[in-house]
Amino acid sequence: MEELTRLYFGKAAAEREVALNPDRFLETYLDRWNLSDQVLEHEKFLILGPKGSGKSAAAHYVALSWKKRFGPESVFFKPVDFDELNRTQSPLASLDKSLVSGEVTHLTDSAWRLFIGIRLLDSLLEDGSCNLTREPQVLRFVADLREAGLASDDYPQILRKVRERRGGVRVPYFSGEVTSRESEVVSREQLGDAIINLVARAETPNRHLLAIDGLDKAIGDNDAYWRTLASLVRVGDNICQRLLAARNNSTYILIMCRSDVFRQISFSDGPKIAADSGIHMDWGSEVQDPNSVTLWEYLAGKARVHKDHLLGFLPKHVTVGSGSGRKILTTRYLLDFTRYTPRDMSLLFNTIQRHATPYAHLTGPQVRMGADNFASQHLLSEIKSEAVGLLPASVIQKIEFILSELPSHKFTKEELASALSGAEISDDISIQKLGEYLFLQGAIGNYNATSGYVQFYHRRDTAGFNRRGPWILHTGLTYAMNIPFSSS
The missing domain is CATH 1.10.10 (Arc Repressor Mutant, subunit A)
Structure with missing residues (x-):
C-alpha cells in the first residue's frame, strides 16, 4: 500500500530532476500549454512566468518529448545558462551605457544575432546528417570566428567585438547549396544576419533546440541591462519569424524570462511579442474551491497517483488558533502557504514528508509543522532573492x-x-x-x-x-x- 512518505514530489530545480531521472521527469511532467507542438511549429519561443513556475523545466520537457517522438539521436539540445556563464564570463549585469545605449540599439541586436547564430550553427555542425558538415568552407569559417573571438560564450565580449567595426568577414554564400568557391564579405554588424541565413537554409532531418536561460538570476539595476534584455527578446522574435518564413523544420530557439523581469523591459513591440509568441506559465487564479486548483494535478502527476488519491492522504481539516481553535480545509491551508507555483508545492510537500510518520495517517499538527518549516526555510528567502x-x-x-x-x-x-x-x-x-x-x-x-x-x-x-x-x-x-x- 502506498503511503505519503514514499511518494515523489519533484525537486526545486528542473536541471537536477532531469539529471537524476530524465524518464521520470518526462513521464510526470504536466504540459498544460501543449509546449512540444507550439515550439515545433515556431508558434512560441518565449517562456514567461514567475520564479518557480517551471520555465527551465519547460525547455527540458520540450527536448525530452522530442527525443521520445523522433528518437534520441534525432534531437540536439543546447542549453545556454547565463547564470552558469556569469561565474566564468562577464555577467550581463556588468554592461553599462558605454556598451549599450539607445543610440546603438542596432549594435546590441547585431551582437545577439551573432551570439545566437553561432550556437545554432555549432549545433548543426555536430549533426552528421546536416549538409553543412560536408562543406570545408563552413568549418573553416567557424574556426576563423573562434580565433577572432566572435564565437565566444561571453556576450559582452561579442558586443565589444561587433562595436569595433573592423574589416569585413568572409562568409560562405548560401543560395540553397554551399560550394567551396562561393563566399561574400560582410561587416561585423551584418555577420549575425549572414549566419542566421545560413542556419535557416541548412538541411537536416533532425531537430536542434537552443534554450537561453538564467537571464534573471543576476539582474543588473541599470538601464543598460534592461536594454540588453529587450534586444535579446526582439532578436529572438526576429529569428523565430525568419525560421518560420524559411519553412525551417529543424532549428528552434527558446528564451526563458521571469515575468516580473520582462515587465521592466521597455520597447514598443514587447507586449505584442509576449502576446503572440509567449507562453505565460501562470498557475494562480481566483478559484473558490481549493481542491480544483491545477497544482494538485501537477503534484499528483509527480507522485504518479490520482489527484483524489493524493488528497486522501491529507487530513480533511487543520485546526488553528488557541483553545478549540477553528478548522480550515487542509487544501486551502496548504495553498495559502504557497504563491501558487510548482516549486512551492514540491518544496512544501517534501517538507511535510519529513514530519510524517511512516505507515501512519498524516495528522493536522504534522501538516502545520511542515508548513511552518517550509515558510521559514524557503518562502522568506525566495521573496528576498527575487x-x-x-x-x-x-x-x-x-x-x-x-x-x-x-x-x-x-x-x-x-x-x-x-x-x-x-x-x-x-x-x-x-x-x-x-x-x-x-x-x-x-x-x-x-x-x-x-x-x-x-x-x-x-x-x-x-x-x-x-x-x-x-x-x-x-x-x-x-x-x-x-x-x-x-x-x-
Whole structure:
C-alpha cells in the first residue's frame, strides 16, 4: 500500500530532476500549454512566468518529448545558462551605457544575432546528417570566428567585438547549396544576419533546440541591462519569424524570462511579442474551491497517483488558533502557504514528508509543522532573492525587518510606512513602489472585509493593486515572521 512518505514530489530545480531521472521527469511532467507542438511549429519561443513556475523545466520537457517522438539521436539540445556563464564570463549585469545605449540599439541586436547564430550553427555542425558538415568552407569559417573571438560564450565580449567595426568577414554564400568557391564579405554588424541565413537554409532531418536561460538570476539595476534584455527578446522574435518564413523544420530557439523581469523591459513591440509568441506559465487564479486548483494535478502527476488519491492522504481539516481553535480545509491551508507555483508545492510537500510518520495517517499538527518549516526555510528567502535588481540593495537587506515590524496580518498604508521608517530607508524607496513589488510577488494582497478570502500568487501587473490599502500579508510569511493575525 502506498503511503505519503514514499511518494515523489519533484525537486526545486528542473536541471537536477532531469539529471537524476530524465524518464521520470518526462513521464510526470504536466504540459498544460501543449509546449512540444507550439515550439515545433515556431508558434512560441518565449517562456514567461514567475520564479518557480517551471520555465527551465519547460525547455527540458520540450527536448525530452522530442527525443521520445523522433528518437534520441534525432534531437540536439543546447542549453545556454547565463547564470552558469556569469561565474566564468562577464555577467550581463556588468554592461553599462558605454556598451549599450539607445543610440546603438542596432549594435546590441547585431551582437545577439551573432551570439545566437553561432550556437545554432555549432549545433548543426555536430549533426552528421546536416549538409553543412560536408562543406570545408563552413568549418573553416567557424574556426576563423573562434580565433577572432566572435564565437565566444561571453556576450559582452561579442558586443565589444561587433562595436569595433573592423574589416569585413568572409562568409560562405548560401543560395540553397554551399560550394567551396562561393563566399561574400560582410561587416561585423551584418555577420549575425549572414549566419542566421545560413542556419535557416541548412538541411537536416533532425531537430536542434537552443534554450537561453538564467537571464534573471543576476539582474543588473541599470538601464543598460534592461536594454540588453529587450534586444535579446526582439532578436529572438526576429529569428523565430525568419525560421518560420524559411519553412525551417529543424532549428528552434527558446528564451526563458521571469515575468516580473520582462515587465521592466521597455520597447514598443514587447507586449505584442509576449502576446503572440509567449507562453505565460501562470498557475494562480481566483478559484473558490481549493481542491480544483491545477497544482494538485501537477503534484499528483509527480507522485504518479490520482489527484483524489493524493488528497486522501491529507487530513480533511487543520485546526488553528488557541483553545478549540477553528478548522480550515487542509487544501486551502496548504495553498495559502504557497504563491501558487510548482516549486512551492514540491518544496512544501517534501517538507511535510519529513514530519510524517511512516505507515501512519498524516495528522493536522504534522501538516502545520511542515508548513511552518517550509515558510521559514524557503518562502522568506525566495521573496528576498527575487528582489535582487528590482529593489534597492538597502531595501532588500532590511525587507525581513520591515515585514517583522508590521503590527498584524492585516495592515494599513500608514503602518507599512511606519515599518519602512523604522528600517531607516524611507528615502530609498516609496511606499507605493514597495507595495507594488510585494503585490506583484504575491507577498501581500488587497484586504476586503466583505470578500473573506485573499489568494496570494504572482501577478503580471499592478492593475488590481489597491494603492490606498489596507493590505494583508501572505499567510506563510505571517507564520514565518511570527506576526499576530489580529492587532488586538
